[in-house]
Amino acid sequence: MATGSDLWGVRARDRWPTRTIDDRRKRALALTMGSTTEVADDSAARATAAAATDRRSGRSPSQIAWDRLKRDKVAITSLVIVIFFILVAIFAPLLVALEGEELNKYHPELISALNTYPIIGANPQHWFGVEPRTGRDLFAVWAFGARPSLIIGFVAATFSTILGIIMGLAAGYLGGKVDKVITWIIDLLLSLPFLLMVLALVPIIQKRFAAPGEILTAEETSSIRFVVLIGILVFFGWIGLARLIRGEVLSLREREFVQAAKVIGVPTRAILFREILPNLVGPIIVSASIAVPAYITAEATLSYLGAGLVEPTPSWGRTVSNAQNAYARYPLFLWPPVLSIALLVLALSLLGEAIRDAFDPNTRR
Amino acid sequence: MLIYIARRALMAVSVLLVVLVATFLLFFAGPSDPAQAMCGELRCTPQRLEDIRRSLGTDRPVAEQFTEYFKGLAVGREIYVSGAPRTCSAPCLGFSFRTGIEVKEALATRFPNTAMLALMTMAIFLTVGISTGVLAARRRGTALDRGVVGFSQVFGSIPSYILGLLFALYTTVLYPILPRYANRSDGLGPWFVGLIAPAIILGLIYATGYVRYARASMVDTLNQDYVRTARSKGISEQKVVYRHALRAALSPVVTILGLDMAGLLSGTLVTEHIFGVDGIGKFAIESLRNDDLPIIMGTVLIGCVLVVVMNLIVDIAYSFLDPRVRLS
Numbered sequence: 001m002a003t004g005s006d007l008w009g010v011r012a013r014d015r016w017p018t019r020t021i022d023d024r025r026k027r028a029l030a031l032t033m034g035s036t037t038e039v040a041d042d043s044a045a046r047a048t049a050a051a052a053t054d055r056r057s058g059r060s061p062s063q064i065a066w067d068r069l070k071r072d073k074v075a076i077t078s079l080v081i082v083i084f085f086i087l088v089a090i091f092a093p094l095l096v097a098l099e100g101e102e103l104n105k106y107h108p109e110l111i112s113a114l115n116t117y118p119i120i121g122a123n124p125q126h127w128f129g130v131e132p133r134t135g136r137d138l139f140a141v142w143a144f145g146a147r148p149s150l151i152i153g154f155v156a157a158t159f160s161t162i163l164g165i166i167m168g169l170a171a172g173y174l175g176g177k178v179d180k181v182i183t184w185i186i187d188l189l190l191s192l193p194f195l196l197m198v199l200a201l202v203p204i205i206q207k208r209f210a211a212p213g214e215i216l217t218a219e220e221t222s223s224i225r226f227v228v229l230i231g232i233l234v235f236f237g238w239i240g241l242a243r244l245i246r247g248e249v250l251s252l253r254e255r256e257f258v259q260a261a262k263v264i265g266v267p268t269r270a271i272l273f274r275e276i277l278p279n280l281v282g283p284i285i286v287s288a289s290i291a292v293p294a295y296i297t298a299e300a301t302l303s304y305l306g307a308g309l310v311e312p313t314p315s316w317g318r319t320v321s322n323a324q325n326a327y328a329r330y331p332l333f334l335w336p337p338v339l340s341i342a343l344l345v346l347a348l349s350l351l352g353e354a355i356r357d358a359f360d361p362n363t364r365r
Numbered sequence: 366m367l368i369y370i371a372r373r374a375l376m377a378v379s380v381l382l383v384v385l386v387a388t389f390l391l392f393f394a395g396p397s398d399p400a401q402a403m404c405g406e407l408r409c410t411p412q413r414l415e416d417i418r419r420s421l422g423t424d425r426p427v428a429e430q431f432t433e434y435f436k437g438l439a440v441g442r443e444i445y446v447s448g449a450p451r452t453c454s455a456p457c458l459g460f461s462f463r464t465g466i467e468v469k470e471a472l473a474t475r476f477p478n479t480a481m482l483a484l485m486t487m488a489i490f491l492t493v494g495i496s497t498g499v500l501a502a503r504r505r506g507t508a509l510d511r512g513v514v515g516f517s518q519v520f521g522s523i524p525s526y527i528l529g530l531l532f533a534l535y536t537t538v539l540y541p542i543l544p545r546y547a548n549r550s551d552g553l554g555p556w557f558v559g560l561i562a563p564a565i566i567l568g569l570i571y572a573t574g575y576v577r578y579a580r581a582s583m584v585d586t587l588n589q590d591y592v593r594t595a596r597s598k599g600i601s602e603q604k605v606v607y608r609h610a611l612r613a614a615l616s617p618v619v620t621i622l623g624l625d626m627a628g629l630l631s632g633t634l635v636t637e638h639i640f641g642v643d644g645i646g647k648f649a650i651e652s653l654r655n656d657d658l659p660i661i662m663g664t665v666l667i668g669c670v671l672v673v674v675m676n677l678i679v680d681i682a683y684s685f686l687d688p689r690v691r692l693s
Contacts, residue, residue, distance in 0.1 A: 020675065184379075191380045191676060193668035195634055196646075199653055200661050204391055297524040304526055305638060305650055310397070325536050342523045349522035 065358035075354035081347035082150035085340070096140045099127055103144050104312055107135030117330055128283045129332045131322075138319075142336045145314040148226065149344065153296040156230050160237035161288045165280075167238060168245025169272050173253060182246070186239045198232050198298075201305045203231070229308060233295050241287045245280060252276050282359040289355045293348035299320055300341050316341050369684050379678045384669045389434055392662055458666070459659035461652075468663040472645060476655070477549070479637065479644035482560050483629045484565070485623075489568025494575025495618065496675065501576065502614075503585030503606060513576060521573030522611050529639045532566040539639070563640040567633065578618050586614040623679040628670050 050364035059067075069075050088095065096102060110130050112119050118130045171182035202225070209224045252258060253276075261271050302308030303317030310318075316337035323333035425433075436442055437457035444453050444460060453459065458468035501513040520528070536543045543562040547555035586592065587610055595609045596602075634646030641647070647663060652660035 040593045175426050188380050188383055191377075191669065191673050192384065193630070193665075193672050196649060196665055199649065200635075201391070203653065205657075293522070300527050301635060305635065307656060320527070321648065324514055324530060324534065329541060338527055342527050345524050346519060346522045350518070353518070 013108070022164050061359065062285075064172060065282065065355070068358040071352060072354050072358070074350055074359075078347040078351040078354065081343060082351060085146050085344050086143075086150060088143055092143040092147060095143050096137070098207070099139055101137040101140050103140045103314065104136060105140075107137070109341070110135045115329075117326070122332060128336050129330075131362060132326050132330060132333065138333065138336065141314045141319060142316070142340065143315045145319060146340070146344075148309055148313055148315050149296050149299060149341070152226070152230055152233070153292045153298045154346075156233040156237060156295040157288050157291040159230070159234045160286060160291060161241060163234060163242030164238040164287070165245055165277070165284065167242040167247060169276070171242065172246040172249025173268075173272060179246070182242065185325060186243055189236060189239050191238075194236055198236065198302060199305065199307045201232055202228055202302065208272075219309055222310050225308070225310055226313060228304065232300055237291060237295065241284065241291075244283055244287065248280055248283065249276055252279055286352070286356045286359055289352040293345045293352060296341070296348065297345050301344075366684065373677055373680050376455065377673045380673055381670065383671075385431045385435075385666070386440075388662055388665055389431060392658060409639060429573055458663035462657050463652075463661050464653050469657050471648065472663060472667055475643055475648050478628065478642055479633055479646065481557070482633050482637070482642055482644060485560055485564035486567045486571065486629065487626070488631070489564055490571035490575055491622070493514055495574035495615070497572070498576040498579025499583050499606070499614075501580045501610065502587060505584055511582075517573040517576045517666050518608065519572065521577075525567075525570045526635045526639065529563075529566050529636055533562065533639050537562050546640055548643060559580065560642065561562075563633075563642055564635045565634045571629075571632075575618065576619075578621055579614070582614040582617050583610065586610045589613075618681075623682070626675055626679070628672075630668070630675075 010169065010198060014162040046055050084246065087357065107130055110118050110120055110126075116133045120129065122129045126137050126139065128142055129136055130136060131141065171179045182299050196217075205228045206221065258271060258275055261275050266275070299308055299315070300317035300320070304321045306321065308317055309315040319337040320334060320341070323330075323337070327334050391461070396615050433442065437444075437453060437455070437459075439455055441455040444451055444457070451460065453467060456469065457470070460467055461471065464471075483597045497513055497517075501510045503506055504510050537545050543565075544555065544558045544564070546559040549556045559560075587606075589610075592605060592610050600609075630645075633644060634649070637644040637647040638650050645667070649661065649664040650670075651657075654663070
């Protein structure tokens with residue numbers, strides 16, 4: 001059962017070994033997760049050192065992972081880059097004020113009447129120049145553009161993680177009909193061509209928000225799009241984690257400590273959240289950290305294709321789309337959003353992989 | 366065996382049915398008027414609105430529309446386009462609001478472009494991915510190996526549409542090294558050559574994954590006892606790697622290929638948009654911008670059918686290759 005979600009969307013998370021139905025696939029999928037020997041030999045030295053400290057103190061898997069992460073140079077560099085973009089997003093108004101500009105302020109006087117291209121490049125008033133045609137300050141568009149990317153990435157990851165945990169726990173622990181229904185939904189969602197579905201759904205769901213005949217203002221459309229986008233990403237995004245949790249719970253359910261808790265009459269909710277869930281912290285953190293860059297990519301891709309965020313919400317993906325035709329004459333328009341998306345997603349992905357390595361017991365030998 | 370195939374086929378059919386019903390409800394039977402929603406706010410004239418309403422049949426009850434729609438898919442039906450009835454043979458996907466072309470026909474003419482692009486992409490990522498992966502596995506731990514793994518990790522983490530866009534801008538627009546896409550009507554030669562650029566970049570992006578799978582699998586296999594035995598018998602290294610190890614190492618990679626094949630059909634969507642390849646993906650994006658409902662629905666349905674059928678084929682193929690699957 002291949003996934004409809006693909007290269008452009010949430011791909012890596014669909015490949016948790018638990019989705020498999022046989023050993024053959026399990027082996028194949030383990031490869032995609034890089035959880036076999038590959039990882040082990042990459043960080044053999046580190047692993048021995050970590051193992052030595054492990055024996056001295058009784059620490060939780062999360063603590064061990066955190067200690068290993070702190071020693072990983074790639075992870076720290078990625079973290080610095082991510083924090084940089086988070087700071088840009090938080091202090092966007094301040095940075096733009098510092099530049100002496102504001103978002104969505106038009107400068108028709110800086111636009112050549114002949115070819116609608118700006119007559120100035122990057123300068124102390126406009127750090128990244130101005131947009132062709134409208135004359136908007138591109139630094140402001142860029143700085144504020146960090147916000148939707150990060151908000152969508154983190155919010156969608158939070159909600160899809162919560163949904164994934166709930167569905168996975170329900171399917172794995174309750175079993176029976178609940179399990180059958182949830183597994184069927186998962187298989188159904190995996191059979192859909194993700195990107196195509198999302199492209200078609202975004203405008204349709206958006207229109208469902210408006211009363212018949214009502215015409216929305218640009219601001220309303222823009223904020224509805226924002227919510228719809230997060231909703232759709234969550235809707236398609238929880239399946240990977242749910243399947244993983246389901247598989248883990250199926251085996252944890254039979255373990256002695258869970259059986260013991262059941263026998264002494266611990267309520268189901270307490271068993272789920274006190275006994276089982278703490279054992280799944282690792283995979284949950286890993287899954288969430290891989291989800292964030294996937295959602296940011298999805299938002300940027302959808303905005304680029306015209307099914308994502310709309311004006312006046314700034315979006316790097318849309319800026320890229322606007323800038324591509326002006327590229328030959330005005331590359332300054334394209335480069336800031338292109339480099340930012342690439343760098344942010346790259347840093348988040350590498351951080352995610354570093355977190356996965358840190359939690360992977362195979363690298364700890 | 367038969368039971369397994371029957372069970373998988375049943376699952377596929379149930380998924381398709383749900384997709385059909387869900388798309389129908391989403392597009393036609395929601396709380397707002399789909400004709401109004403699809404008419405577009407600026408270009409909507411009362412005439413156009415009326416036309417859309419009639420061709421959608423939204424003036425009739427939902428259940429009736431529903432049966433009419435399925436009847437169209439199963440045996441064909443008549444649809445009013447611009448006031449005049451037109452026959453739409455099974456499986457009827459309707460007519461484009463904008464151009465009046467039958468959706469099925471429009472999709473059929475574009476499908477070869479998408480399929481060809483997907484095939485070329487596959488050829489590239491399989492050759493590049495597997496050969497590089499095997500090379501890295503044989504030189505495991507060297508600078509070359511670390512370089513290959515690091516590069517594939519970095520390259521594979523950057524959003525693919527960014528890579529595709531930059532590649533398109535630099536190789537076909539700014540420095541026209543590679544030819545741009547040409548329609549099939551301009552001759553098969555230019556058409557094929559024009560698909561090379563999008564296939565290269567999409568293939569390379571996919572290859573980053575295959576490099577890592579092939580490498581990891583090969584590293585695994587080269588550590589097996591039988592490989593050591595083969596070496597100790599004095600067989601040449603070439604033979605050990607390519608005759609003994611490679612075949613075993615490739616089996617999980619083939620599994621992943623099966624999983625990717627269905628995804629690839631929608632993976633070409635963004636690439637088609639960037640390079641202007643007139644395939645199903647680009648067509649879908651265009652029709653979204655024009656609010657051309659029948660085309661959007663048709664593409665979504667066809668996309669789902671393709672994915673579901675491909676998955677079914679892959680699963681059944683496995684049950685022949687690996688008997689253990691049937692038992693699960």
